[in-house]
Amino acid sequence: MFGHSSRTRGRRGADLATRTSPKLSMLEQFAKVAKALGNPHRLDLLELLAQGERSVEALAAASGLSFANASQHLQVLRRSGLAVSRRNGLHVLYSLSGDDVLALMGALRRTAERHVEEIDRLLRGYFHQRDALEAVSRDDLIGRLTDGSVTLLDVRPPEEYAAGHLPGAVNIPLKDLKRRLSELPEATEVVAYCRGPYCVLAYEAVAALRKCGRAARRMEDGFPEWRMAGLPVETDDVIEAATTVAKPPSS
Amino acid sequence: MFGHSSRTRGRRGADLATRTSPKLSMLEQFAKVAKALGNPHRLDLLELLAQGERSVEALAAASGLSFANASQHLQVLRRSGLAVSRRNGLHVLYSLSGDDVLALMGALRRTAERHVEEIDRLLRGYFHQRDALEAVSRDDLIGRLTDGSVTLLDVRPPEEYAAGHLPGAVNIPLKDLKRRLSELPEATEVVAYCRGPYCVLAYEAVAALRKCGRAARRMEDGFPEWRMAGLPVETDDVIEAATTVAKPPSS
DNA sequence: TCGATATTCAAGAGAGTTATTGAATAGTAT
DNA sequence: ATACTATTCAATAACTCTCTTGAATATCGA
Numbered sequence: 001m002f003g004h005s006s007r008t009r010g011r012r013g014a015d016l017a018t019r020t021s022p023k024l025s026m027l028e029q030f031a032k033v034a035k036a037l038g039n040p041h042r043l044d045l046l047e048l049l050a051q052g053e054r055s056v057e058a059l060a061a062a063s064g065l066s067f068a069n070a071s072q073h074l075q076v077l078r079r080s081g082l083a084v085s086r087r088n089g090l091h092v093l094y095s096l097s098g099d100d101v102l103a104l105m106g107a108l109r110r111t112a113e114r115h116v117e118e119i120d121r122l123l124r125g126y127f128h129q130r131d132a133l134e135a136v137s138r139d140d141l142i143g144r145l146t147d148g149s150v151t152l153l154d155v156r157p158p159e160e161y162a163a164g165h166l167p168g169a170v171n172i173p174l175k176d177l178k179r180r181l182s183e184l185p186e187a188t189e190v191v192a193y194c195r196g197p198y199c200v201l202a203y204e205a206v207a208a209l210r211k212c213g214r215a216a217r218r219m220e221d222g223f224p225e226w227r228m229a230g231l232p233v234e235t236d237d238v239i240e241a242a243t244t245v246a247k248p249p250s251s
Numbered sequence: 252m253f254g255h256s257s258r259t260r261g262r263r264g265a266d267l268a269t270r271t272s273p274k275l276s277m278l279e280q281f282a283k284v285a286k287a288l289g290n291p292h293r294l295d296l297l298e299l300l301a302q303g304e305r306s307v308e309a310l311a312a313a314s315g316l317s318f319a320n321a322s323q324h325l326q327v328l329r330r331s332g333l334a335v336s337r338r339n340g341l342h343v344l345y346s347l348s349g350d351d352v353l354a355l356m357g358a359l360r361r362t363a364e365r366h367v368e369e370i371d372r373l374l375r376g377y378f379h380q381r382d383a384l385e386a387v388s389r390d391d392l393i394g395r396l397t398d399g400s401v402t403l404l405d406v407r408p409p410e411e412y413a414a415g416h417l418p419g420a421v422n423i424p425l426k427d428l429k430r431r432l433s434e435l436p437e438a439t440e441v442v443a444y445c446r447g448p449y450c451v452l453a454y455e456a457v458a459a460l461r462k463c464g465r466a467a468r469r470m471e472d473g474f475p476e477w478r479m480a481g482l483p484v485e486t487d488d489v490i491e492a493a494t495t496v497a498k499p500p501s502s
Numbered sequence: 503t504c505g506a507t508a509t510t511c512a513a514g515a516g517a518g519t520t521a522t523t524g525a526a527t528a529g530t531a532t
Numbered sequence: 533a534t535a536c537t538a539t540t541c542a543a544t545a546a547c548t549c550t551c552t553t554g555a556a557t558a559t560c561g562a
Contacts, residue, residue: 023295023450024291024292024295027291027292027294027295028291029363030288030291030294030359030360030363031288031289031290031291031293031294032289032363033359033362033363033366034285034286034288034289034294034359035285035286035289035290035549037281037282037285037288037289038282038283038285038286038288038289039282039549039550040275040278040279040281040282041275041278041550042282043278043281043282043285044274044275044278055508055509056508056509056510057508057509065551066551066552067508067509068509068510068511068551068552068553068554069550069551069552071508071509071510071511072510072511072550072551073550075510076549080366081362081363081365081366082362082366087509087558087559089508089559089560090506090507090508090509090558090559090560091508091509092508092509092510097366098362098365098366100358100361100362100365100366101362103358103361103362104355104358104359104361104362106358107351107354107355107357107358107359108281108284108285108355108358109281110351110354110355111284111332111333111349111351111352111354111355112280112281112283112284112332114332114349114351115284115331115332115333115348115349199274200274286519290519290520292520306538306539307538307539307540308538308539316521317521317522317523318538318539319521319522319523319524319539319540319541320520320521320522322538322539322540322541323520323521323540323541324520326540327519338528338529338539340529340530340538341528341529341530341536341537341538341539342537342538342539343538343539343540
């Protein structure tokens with residue numbers, strides 16, 4: 001078929017595909033999206049974008065990438081259709097292009113979890129007390145919230161909390177946790193959540209709380225998964241990066 | 252593998268690298284899986300693998316790749332956990348590592364469909380009569396099958412048909428369709444299916460049938476989606492290492 | 503207009519990916 | 533064993549990706 005005719009040196013990639021088969025052209029488009037996902041920094045940026053719309057500057061700082069580098073990665077995400085951007089004054093604000101991107105990231109995570117054995121090693125190595133840090137599922141949490149037997153703790157940075165958080169959650173960023181421990185009632189168990197299933201913030205918050213003698217567990221998912229499940233979300237007026245966040249009044 | 256992270260942290264502060272290090276390691280694993288998806292030939296191979304277990308030789312022939320090249324791509328898929336292989340005599344048989352891989356491919360396709368505008372262009376360009384080739388959904392098809400008002404046509408190659416097909420489907424590969432047209436009853440509508448939503452075989456079969464004055468439509472999905480939905484599947488028992496040379500059944 | 507700021511662009515070094523070729527390995531049959 | 537086959541490995545050349553640097557562009561406020 002097509003491969004044998006192209007055996008004559010050179011001419012690969014888009015040319016080959018467009019010349020030979022409509023299907024390969026389609027697959028090339030799919031591959032472009034997959035390629036955009038195929039870099040850890042871009043996956044990190046996508047998780048940050050899943051918390052809400054943010055400027056290049058904020059994303060570069062949060063991901064630890066240089067400014068130009070973050071910009072280039074974000075452009076890859078935009079060109080692949082995974083993210084979109086809009087200009088707001090001096091800032092360019094990036095966000096995910098839709099909830100299907102979250103679904104795709106979830107599918108990627110599940111497959112990687114199930115098939116890449118090194119992930120198990122990493123989980124045991126880095127998230128060392130993982131067995132002790134048993135997660136609370138979304139459904140469990142909903143039940144526990146209605147009967148008031150838990151305090152819900154959001155350990156993300158304030159700007160991410162402001163862009164959207166679980167109803168009734170208290171926001172104490174990880175680094176302030178020890179100092180502000182008194183803000184959490186001692187009687188009830190604390191359930192902490194952060195950006196997503198493999199965000200370390202919640203793990204470390206739970207570890208820190210237990211060290212202080214508190215009962216604490218981590219929620220299985222992060223904020224984006226909660227929002228995507230159609231569950232209620234609370235929003236504060238945006239602090240940084242003045243954007244027009246159209247939202248229906250709640251609470 | 253982890254070479255770059257320790258070298259470049261001079262200016263942005265070491266805490267970022269340290270804080271996100273376990274997470275970046277996780278993301279690196281996820282990225283490895285995404286990278287494996289990020290090549291059109293490998294996506295093509297994955298779709299072939301979704302039809303059933305097959306030898307490197309058969310996969311190379313079906314995808315049009317050279318032998319060594321197909322082998323290398325398949326090894327990438329195996330290393331990323333998307334595919335598994337087992338030895339059977341002279342042949343090494345590859346297959347998908349699980350149904351979650353199909354789910355991942357589906358999520359990738361949906362995101363690409365929704366966000367990559369070039370795909371629309373391709374659909375209009377190559378699958379030119381697309382509006383006329385309106386698809387039958389799985390549920391519709393199930394209804395139509397039970398009341399006997401359709402003939403179900405599998406246009407994939409015989410070895411893929413043998414590895415699994417929809418109950419009651421007639422197998423006529425695309426290239427034999429004109430010659431074997433008489434095997435299809437004239438009275439009932441024909442519904443054709445093939446490897447998946449963007450496999451061209453069914454599109455072309457429907458176009459060919461209509462040219463001959465038959466009523467024909469294409470099923471929305473292919474065989475793998477049908478099987479993954481838990482719907483009944485028929486298998487011809489004889490295949491194991493199906494290659495171009497038909498071996499007589501020995502067991 | 504100007505200067506200040508946020509982002510993008512351009513160019514280049516270094517690492518990684520791809521397809522090809524030919525050689526090496528692992529199984530099977532004689 | 534020996535010949536044979538299917539697959540993998542190794543080496544190579546062309547190409548792509550990533551990150552850095554410094555310059556260019558766009559927007560805002562004075």
